[in-house]
Amino acid sequence: MNIPLKFNNRFVEQLPADSDKSSTPRQVFGACYSLVEPTKVAEPTVVGVSSEVASLIGLTEKDTRSRWFAETFVGNRVIDGMQPFAMCYGGHQFGHWAGQLGDGRAINLGEVVDVDGCNQTLQLKGAGLTPYSRTADGLAVLRSSIREFLCSEAMHHLGVPTTRALSIILTGEKVMRDMFYDGHPELEPGAVVCRVAPSFLRLGNYQLLAARQERTILKQLIDFTIRHDFPHLGEPCIEVYEQWFDEVCRRTADMVVHWMRVGFVHGVMNTDNISVLGLTIDYGPYGWLEGYDPHWTPNTTDSEGRRYSFGNQPKVAQWNLYQFANAIALIIERTENLEKSINQFASYYEEKSQKMYAGKLGWENHQGDSDQKLISELFEILCLAETDMTIFFRLLSQFKSTKNYTDEELFQTVEPAYYNLTALDESTRKKVINWLKKYFERIQQQNLDDESRRAIMNAVNPKYVLRNYLTQVAIDKATKGDFSEVEKLLTIMQNPYDEQPEYEDYNKKRPEWARFKAGCSMLSCSS
16 A cells, blocks of 8 residues: 655654653653554544645545545554654643653654655644553543644634644544543543644753753754754754744744734643744643633633733743743853843734734734824723624724714624623723724824725634634534534634635624533633
8 A cells, every 4th residue: 555655753763762662651761752652442433634734744635535544543553654652841830840741642653744845743642641641541532632623723724823733533432531620520432633743842842851950862852953943043053052042932922922813812831832833732721712801711720820811821921931941051051142032022022913913903004102002992992891802803894994983883883793782881882982983093094095904904803713612512513423513614714814604603702602611611621
């Protein structure tokens, strides 16, 4: 059988391996990874495939419908060229050092060369026990797998830096999970997602080696990363290490700006969940803002402290990068330039953020303090009454700069974004109208016709996002054996900025039944 995958397993060939070949959970020292085989399952059934990702790695539709595809990407078959492994890393979880963590339910099948000549790592999530599984089983359930599969692809098409997803495959077996850690475990359908990225290296890979004072291996890993993922920086040396750290800071800032642009909340920004490439990684208890609330977090574990709430994401990213700097300083042995990059993170972020909000509001450019004040006032009024962020920004593009609006007409333009109009008292309504008047005056001041302004806004303000309740509807249907909604959401989210009138129902505010429904409001790390 001719399987069209070209392997180039640089990670396992160039970095030190764990000498123990067992999958027994344990502490692993002196290694970047452990060789491990996926656990075979009873009856693989393909639920969904991203044809784009399949094409990227050289697979045809015929390939994705084949038996070898299902067997390979559920973990039952290791084809020629694959070298499965699990990575060793640590991390800070909720601000506290957690020691060794690692790929507890992820197994990298190997690295393939894609159609553009670039390396892509194929990684199975939920493929069984690894040395890093601790007290868990290394498996995943259908609901969490659907969430990861759909969100990976949705984020890509929204223009957010992210890992991708090739497939989601049922295992034909049941997995015991306590969704909210409340003592009510249930058997659920098992599933495996194949994730795809140039690299799955996280800040925690470097942190663990530094914490253990494994200097030689830490330097090996840093040099490997620069040579393969940042080759434009040149041959590794002290100055290049510093440039590399600065670029990681910039990429991370760019990623978070995109999260804020589309209303995405990662939910668990531990350092082991932050990609060194600036990619959104590990779709666990994530969520999308329905009503705008900077304090909202989708993570039940974070419901009290709200460390990883929507509004906190920029400063948490900076804190994580500070921990990363502490790790690589072990090799660089000087900190001035690292400190400079950390301190400049806020400037990087602010610069990117201002440009982003100028686009969302249809401005040719950001004009300093006056525009920043208008943006700040906007988020103040969005907090006064429950307002759908996605719909509100999309509606702003409908203003006609040549029209003389009455106060009521101004408000009617954004009225569909509000969840409960009866909750809008006269004072709140007046504040919203006053802001809209200022915004209207601002767009009249620039030399940009309405059509051009609308095009700018609609290119960065999505009409469709992967709303929490939409995913839950797809999960509920899939649990009953109907995967049509997974396919439909995948199709819709491939064109999130287009009108797609045939899918207008997917642009609606969260229905009341979903306000407190499990999976639609709060999720746990097992979600």
